[in-house]
Amino acid sequence: MTNYGWLFDAKRCLECHACEAACSQWNGGSPPAQFRAVRGFESGAFPNVRTQVLSLSCNHCLNASCVKVCPTKAMTRRADGIIHVNKDVCVGCGLCSRFCPFGALKLDESSRKMTKCEMCAPRVDGGLQPACVSVCPTQALQWGPWDEIRQNGSDRTENFVHVWTSPAVRFITGTWKQS
Amino acid sequence: MAITRRSWLRLTGATGAGLMSGADLFADFFQPAATASSAAAELKTLITSCGLCDSTCGMRASVQDGVLRFVEGLPGDQHSNGGICAKGTSSISTIYDPDRLKYPMKRTNPNKSLHSDPGWVRITWEEALATMEARFKAYLAQSGPESLLFVTRNSPDLFARFMNALGVVNRVDHNDLCYVADRIIQRYTMGPHTFAHDFENSKYILLFGWDLIARSKVVFCHQFTAARDNGAKVVCFNPQYSPTARMSDEWYPIRPGSDLAVVLAIIHVLLDEELYNRDFVREFTNFTEFEQEIRANFRQYSPEWAEKLTDVPAADIRRIAREFGTRGPSVAPLHKKTIGANYANSTQVAHAISVLNILAGTIDRPGGRYFPRTISIPAVDSVYPPPKYPPKTGRRVDGRDKLPLVTEANNGMFSTLSDGMLNRFPGVIKGIFWQGYSLNSFPRPERVAQALKTAEFMVVLDILPVDAALMADIVLPSTTFLEGSDLIARTNNAKSPQVVVRQPVVSAPFETRSLGWLAIELGKRLAPDYFRTSDGAWISSSRLLDEKTKRAGLGETFAEFRSKGLVTIDRPFVPATKFSTATGKCQLYVPEFAKLSYDPLPVWKPKREQPSQSYPYYLLTYIPSMHRRNSTQNNPILHRMMPENSAVMHPALAAQHGVREGDKVRVSSRVGSVVLPAHLTHTVRPDCVLIAHGFGHVSPMLRRAGGKGVRDSDLIPDRTIDDLLADSNFGGSGCIMDAVVSVEVVLR
Numbered sequence: 001m002t003n004y005g006w007l008f009d010a011k012r013c014l015e016c017h018a019c020e021a022a023c024s025q026w027n028g029g030s031p032p033a034q035f036r037a038v039r040g041f042e043s044g045a046f047p048n049v050r051t052q053v054l055s056l057s058c059n060h061c062l063n064a065s066c067v068k069v070c071p072t073k074a075m076t077r078r079a080d081g082i083i084h085v086n087k088d089v090c091v092g093c094g095l096c097s098r099f100c101p102f103g104a105l106k107l108d109e110s111s112r113k114m115t116k117c118e119m120c121a122p123r124v125d126g127g128l129q130p131a132c133v134s135v136c137p138t139q140a141l142q143w144g145p146w147d148e149i150r151q152n153g154s155d156r157t158e159n160f161v162h163v164w165t166s167p168a169v170r171f172i173t174g175t176w177k178q179s
Numbered sequence: 180m181a182i183t184r185r186s187w188l189r190l191t192g193a194t195g196a197g198l199m200s201g202a203d204l205f206a207d208f209f210q211p212a213a214t215a216s217s218a219a220a221e222l223k224t225l226i227t228s229c230g231l232c233d234s235t236c237g238m239r240a241s242v243q244d245g246v247l248r249f250v251e252g253l254p255g256d257q258h259s260n261g262g263i264c265a266k267g268t269s270s271i272s273t274i275y276d277p278d279r280l281k282y283p284m285k286r287t288n289p290n291k292s293l294h295s296d297p298g299w300v301r302i303t304w305e306e307a308l309a310t311m312e313a314r315f316k317a318y319l320a321q322s323g324p325e326s327l328l329f330v331t332r333n334s335p336d337l338f339a340r341f342m343n344a345l346g347v348v349n350r351v352d353h354n355d356l357c358y359v360a361d362r363i364i365q366r367y368t369m370g371p372h373t374f375a376h377d378f379e380n381s382k383y384i385l386l387f388g389w390d391l392i393a394r395s396k397v398v399f400c401h402q403f404t405a406a407r408d409n410g411a412k413v414v415c416f417n418p419q420y421s422p423t424a425r426m427s428d429e430w431y432p433i434r435p436g437s438d439l440a441v442v443l444a445i446i447h448v449l450l451d452e453e454l455y456n457r458d459f460v461r462e463f464t465n466f467t468e469f470e471q472e473i474r475a476n477f478r479q480y481s482p483e484w485a486e487k488l489t490d491v492p493a494a495d496i497r498r499i500a501r502e503f504g505t506r507g508p509s510v511a512p513l514h515k516k517t518i519g520a521n522y523a524n525s526t527q528v529a530h531a532i533s534v535l536n537i538l539a540g541t542i543d544r545p546g547g548r549y550f551p552r553t554i555s556i557p558a559v560d561s562v563y564p565p566p567k568y569p570p571k572t573g574r575r576v577d578g579r580d581k582l583p584l585v586t587e588a589n590n591g592m593f594s595t596l597s598d599g600m601l602n603r604f605p606g607v608i609k610g611i612f613w614q615g616y617s618l619n620s621f622p623r624p625e626r627v628a629q630a631l632k633t634a635e636f637m638v639v640l641d642i643l644p645v646d647a648a649l650m651a652d653i654v655l656p657s658t659t660f661l662e663g664s665d666l667i668a669r670t671n672n673a674k675s676p677q678v679v680v681r682q683p684v685v686s687a688p689f690e691t692r693s694l695g696w697l698a699i700e701l702g703k704r705l706a707p708d709y710f711r712t713s714d715g716a717w718i719s720s721s722r723l724l725d726e727k728t729k730r731a732g733l734g735e736t737f738a739e740f741r742s743k744g745l746v747t748i749d750r751p752f753v754p755a756t757k758f759s760t761a762t763g764k765c766q767l768y769v770p771e772f773a774k775l776s777y778d779p780l781p782v783w784k785p786k787r788e789q790p791s792q793s794y795p796y797y798l799l800t801y802i803p804s805m806h807r808r809n810s811t812q813n814n815p816i817l818h819r820m821m822p823e824n825s826a827v828m829h830p831a832l833a834a835q836h837g838v839r840e841g842d843k844v845r846v847s848s849r850v851g852s853v854v855l856p857a858h859l860t861h862t863v864r865p866d867c868v869l870i871a872h873g874f875g876h877v878s879p880m881l882r883r884a885g886g887k888g889v890r891d892s893d894l895i896p897d898r899t900i901d902d903l904l905a906d907s908n909f910g911g912s913g914c915i916m917d918a919v920v921s922v923e924v925v926l927r
Contacts, residue, residue: 012404015422016395017805017820021265024816025272026249032272032816042860046829047432049861051425134251137262137397138404178428179382179410 003081003146004119005168006059007153011175012140013053015040019132019141023057026120026131029108035117036132041159052158055141057132058083058104058117059167062146066096066105074114081146081168084118087111101163119143220244226253226744228667228679229267230660231807233374234398235667236263237745240684247271247661247685252397255745256679257672260401265805267397269816273642273659274685278813278882280644280656281689283307293618293628293649293877304690307638307653312704314636315345318609319705324348325573326609328600328634330616330647333589335665336558337698337720344706346569349608351577351591353620359590360910361513364529366588367769369542370759373550374671376512378406380546383502383509385445386415387438387532388521391514392423395804398671399514412506414499416441416491418799419869420862429499432864435797436522436786436917437489442511442531443783444485444493445500447477449538454504456540463758464537469768476780488785508546509539522917523787526910530769531781537765543755550755551673554731554748556666562726563718565709576604578900583775585911593621594898594913600630603900611637614657614694617809618646619875619890622897622915623850640694643813644880655692662687663695664724664737677747678733680740695720777909787906787917788896790866794848794919796832799869800891809873812884823888825858827869828922833859836922843926846870848918850896853889854925868920870894894918 017038024032036057044050060083066075067083074090077083092112097105108115120130128134133143142149146168153170156162160171222243229236237253250271252263273279283306287298318326324346332352333339342350354362362372378384379402391399407413407426415427416438424430433441449455450473460466466473482493482500503509511532522528541547576599577592579585585592600608611634618624624646631637631650639651648654665681687693699718702710710718724737734740757763761771773779790796802808805820812818826844838844844857846868855870863869874888895918903911 011407011426014392014395014400014426015804016400017265018263018268018395020820021269021805021816022251022263024819025268030815031819034819042862044861046420046861046863046865047430049420051420051422051862053422053425131249131251131268135263135268137252137260137264137395137400176407176428177410178412 003062003168004060004124004143005146005149005170006057007142007144007149007170007172008055009140009142009172010052010054010157011172012138013038013055014138014140015053016137018135018137019055022131022135023117033106033115035104035106035115054157054159055132056102056160056169059102059169060119061165061167063164063166065099065101065165069095069099071095078121080124082119082121082124083116084121085114085116087113090114101161101165102167222248225682225684226680227661227684228253228681229263229270230663230681231266231270232396233671234258234396235669235679236267236397237679238263238267240661242684245685247274253679253745255747257677257747258398258669258679260397262397262401264395264397265817265820266395266807266811269811269814270659270661272814272816273811274661274688276643276813276815278643278880280641280648280654281691282656283690284654285310286652291632291650293625293646297649297651299654302653304692307655308700308704310653311638311701314610315705319345322607322609323573324569324571325607328576328608328611331612331614331694335695335698336560337695337702337718337723340559340565340709341698341702341706343568344565344702344709346571348571348573349576349591351593351596353593353616354588354590355585355592355594355911356620356913356915358514359585359588360526360912361529362588362590363584363910364526364533367760367766367771368530368533369537369548369765370755371550373548374514375551375673376402376510376548377508377546377674378402378411378510379409381406381411381508381510382546383506384411384413385499385503385509385511385535386413386417386423386427387442387511387513387528388417389512389514390417390421390423390801392426393421393804394802402672412502418797418864418867419801421801422804431491431495434488434490434864435799435867436524439524439528439531439781440480440485440488440783441491441496442528442535443477443480443781444482444496445503446531446534446538447480448482448497448500449504450474450477452501452504454501455538456507459540459542459544460538463542463756464765464767465762466767473767473780476782480783503535503539507539508541508544510541510547511535512548521912521915523906523908523912523914524784525912525914526908527778527781527784529910534767534781537767542758542765549674551670552676552750552752553668553670553673554676554678554733556668556678556727556731559718559723562723562730563712574604574607576600576607578603578903579911581900581904582909582911584909590911592911592913594915595900595903596621597623597626597630597897598899600633601626605633608633609635612640613637613647613651614640616647617876619809619873619892622892622895622913624890624892626897640697643810644878645809646876646878649878655697656690658687658691658693661685662691663693664721666724666727666731666733666737666740674752675748675750677745678731679745680743682741772909775909777907784907787914788919790919794921795866796920796922797864797867798846798848798891798894798916798918798920799863799867800872800895800916801869802873803871806873809876812873812876812887813881815883818883821871822883823855824871824874824891825856826922827858827860827863828867829861829863829865830859831865832868832922833857836924838922838924839927842924845923845925846894846920848894848896848920851893853891853893855889868922894920
């Protein structure tokens, strides 16, 4: 079975936060869970200012530190690469979050278990895209089999540092061409 | 493995602190997970469409046990292209907001104020309707229809029929702050009003304040990226480096309110260098007839002249004009608040941009502004023809009658309402019906509250306990769009006709009712002759919808259409050769304007307020992408993304006043001041202060949004009708950005 990964095309991103909202709405909780965040970055000085927007969540790293360090083996990788928390085993120690380079793991205060983006596994199992990808109005955020995604983008972009955990995320860089 | 999606419904605050909105009574509704039969209950998928904005995106709703679990975009919908925005997908959290109004209530505290507890107590719908009937009947009998004020849109058609049946003259809506100027200009220059632009076939797009990317109006967003994918060049004029500016090829931080000068100068170059579309202009416009006047008018507006007013270099204006004239199809879109209502010169801007599009020769042509090909869905008055409506007589408190073209467009005005009620016609308005609007939308909301206080009786219908409800005698709970039915014809992206359904994906909770239901119930009591069908039975909204479905050719019944959900008619796009103006041509020069002593061609006018020693900076307002104007700040997901607003300013401006990031600053205009945290950024001109609209609700019953952020509208001067006349503001623009402000630090 193949792994899955994210593809993000920054030039298409409206900064509309739909992905983030869909994530919260799908995963629920009170306050609503937030496993994906849209962040803007500013550089340069007026009038030569530039902004860049990234939408990031757990990158379901191919060489994930969270899976490696979890003392109770609660952090589990499915056959398709989706990394999820086995709530029966998790003791909420938070070690995984200390080793995650992306801040993707959060402690749920009420259950005292770690929570994270699980790529909307029930949707994926039902043949649907993750909620965040499904709502994106401009296909800035895409998702698919890692073998395809990795061909289509760069492993780094401005404001994103590629690290040794091999995050399953690729970026389309550059802007549009005029015809 | 299982991921629970039920926990999101267990919202905190469903009990306790619910004294005023009575939320503690309704824990079961807000915690359906506790009563749900089984985790394995079948998940049903229903098609509907979003009711939050004119994008009306198709939605696929997942419902389980009668509980709405998730909404996402509808594949195959030309408006949404299968996407949806943050507001749409989070709308579930509005349905299940514990602060939601649930039952009719009346006030027990006679002292009406935005800042005191109305002391609401629950009443029955029967009592609410009987009180409204008695009050409205008394006012109509004693003082005539002019004594009633309706603050609501002219829709749905059932409610419009109700207002017409009463002979309501005083209906006001937000369109003076939105698009009425553009609507008037389009009507006289090219035909029916449209927001549709064929971006995907455009090669050159000029954006004057058009910032619908930043509003995340999905219907425009995916068309915009399609334009870029197809190689269009985009040039953006905006004092702020907005998301739209980021997605453009060129950005010019233009001086606020001066866009008109750039448009006039571009037209100057197009005419001077004969770069307009000659075939189109000769055949389909009145250019030849008025060529002398047209050339003489624009001769004065050179790029060098415009540079001084706009800070856009003359060489760039000249180059952009040449590109616009030669690299087409070219288009300059205009939409609503983007620029059409912001300044005293906005009517002129709308006219100038219309001229630009006509000269490009792309009206109803590939790559241009076009008229949507829609399916016509009959309104109630054509299904059940009404008896003759009474004539509309009486005084207009907003003064709209002095602006005949605004009257013709049937839009009333927010910006002049408080002056009308307090000064011009005090005491005329006795009864008020208010629906769907927030007080924050009006310039100077506190003054509007004073004006509302002068009426004897006020009813508010809303989903949430909004600020306006604090002024009401009776508050009525409204359904949301996810609980209602309708047929929605696509307009903003409709080169071929498409209709999508709106249907209740969940049933209306508690005693919430729709505006259409209320129209019928009030109609039966106050204007029964208008609410019967020819066989004497009362009009029923479900039978009406069946009739509309049948007459539009969408099916035998609404239920039949519901099962389809989305219907597209494949029809080739045939460009218009006759335009719906008086002459059948696109009118650069508008003879009707000349007859009314208005300028028949767009001429330069400055904005109303200019920076001064006391108020040295321009005020800019904007609506952030994740909020729908004033109505989503209480939504838990959207609230988390942006709970409050800040005073956004350039570091150089901040340094002049010793302001650092996060300091509390006071921003003042000649009519008011607000205190809010400063945010420093290079994305805005150093002479502007930018404040997001929609925040600063005062209602403590909005337990998330109440008291968070400030009202930008506290800084925006309201207008008198004489102001508008003095400005020759014949499109009635509410001038919501035409203010100047000062800045000082109050707290570090």
